[in-house]
Amino acid sequence: MNITIEKRDGISLLNIGEERIDAHNSQQLKEFLLQQLEQGDKQLVVQLEKVRFMDSSGLGALLVGHKNALLKSGDLKLANMQPQVLSMFELTRLNRVFEIYANADEALAAAQ
Numbered sequence: 001m002n003i004t005i006e007k008r009d010g011i012s013l014l015n016i017g018e019e020r021i022d023a024h025n026s027q028q029l030k031e032f033l034l035q036q037l038e039q040g041d042k043q044l045v046v047q048l049e050k051v052r053f054m055d056s057s058g059l060g061a062l063l064v065g066h067k068n069a070l071l072k073s074g075d076l077k078l079a080n081m082q083p084q085v086l087s088m089f090e091l092t093r094l095n096r097v098f099e100i101y102a103n104a105d106e107a108l109a110a111a112q
Contacts (some may be wrong), residue, residue, distance in 0.1 A: 009108070012043065013108070017051075030061035045078075049082070059094060077111060080104060
């Protein structure tokens with residue numbers, strides 16, 4: 001999975017470079033998120049600008065990351081979500097679980 005990390009004021013900004021998060025790569029995303037949390041990154045912002053499709057396994061991977069961030073007194077926020085991906089979050093009501101921001105700057109400001 002293509003993920004780049006940028007650190008800003010102690011917050012890890014994760015840029016997902018995939019167009020799809022599905023059963024083929026969601027396990028890699030989950031493992032990556034858990035690895036970041038284990039390394040001590042407690043504040044994560046996941047940018048989903050390039051993601052055009054996400055299935056239930058992708059939602060599950062983000063949910064595992066979110067839950068584990070909370071267990072470590074951290075947080076996982078989402079930013080730059082495409083409309084079709086946002087509709088998946090709304091249909092599953094996960095938009096009530098995650099903090100979703102229009103862009104990374106808003107998410108970073110909220111994380112501080």
